[in-house]
Amino acid sequence: MNRLKAIQGDITKVHVDAIVNAANTTLLGGGGVDGAIHRAAGPGLYAACLKFHGCPTGEARITHGFRLPAEYVIHTPGPIWRDGNHGEDELLANSYRNSLKLAEENNCHTIAFPSISTGVYAFPLERAAHIAVTTIHNFLRDSQVIDEVEMVCFDPVTLASYQREIEKL
Numbered sequence: 465m466n467r468l469k470a471i472q473g474d475i476t477k478v479h480v481d482a483i484v485n486a487a488n489t490t491l492l493g494g495g496g497v498d499g500a501i502h503r504a505a506g507p508g509l510y511a512a513c514l515k516f517h518g519c520p521t522g523e524a525r526i527t528h529g530f531r532l533p534a535e536y537v538i539h540t541p542g543p544i545w546r547d548g549n550h551g552e553d554e555l556l557a558n559s560y561r562n563s564l565k566l567a568e569e570n571n572c573h574t575i576a577f578p579s580i581s582t583g584v585y586a587f588p589l590e591r592a593a594h595i596a597v598t599t600i601h602n603f604l605r606d607s608q609v610i611d612e613v614e615m616v617c618f619d620p621v622t623l624a625s626y627q628r629e630i631e632k633l
């Protein structure tokens with residue numbers, strides 16, 4: 465599947481039509497990748513996010529990218545891992561699917577994702593990578609709009625996990 469690849473890097477620096485933010489349900493910024501995206505985008509992003517009055521887990525909202533190289537930011541709160549019996553798998557798949565839908569509706573051809581929920585939200589990495597890669601793969605199969613999706617992994621362990629899942633396709 466050459467339209468899906470995993471790279472190591474900082475998602476705030478990638479030149480794509482839309483980057484996805486692993487947000488929380490307030491959409492008002494936080495730690496990890498969310499904090500990095502808000503810092504790099506500048507205060508315009510916070511002001512734009514205020515207007516949503518939050519977002520439920522698994523849904524997605526879109527804003528401009530402000531000072532980022534990406535034109536848009538798609539914000540999606542992934543699930544907080546509890547024990548795997550609280551709909552975590554389906555909610556994580558929803559985050560990927562709803563982000564891709566919104567990208568398509570906004571005519572984005574290139575999209576970058578971080579590893580949603582595997583940081584502070586503690587979703588097991590291998591399980592998250594499997595869900596992410598299969599959900600993106602299935603979406604791309606039917607999409608005429610999206611040309612390329614990059615999983616932008618911050619560290620080598622995360623990168624290896626996504627690369628393994630992509631190789632299985």
Ligand code: ADP
Pocket residue numbers: 473474475476486487495496497498500542578579580581582583584585586616617618619622
């Ligand atoms: P969550 O709360 O959804 O778990 P985190 O931001 O804590 O989100 O972590 C999600 C993933 O994003 C982790 O793998 C983390 O290392 C990674 N990450 C942190 N900063 C960046 C960045 N600038 N670019 C890409 N990934 C990042």
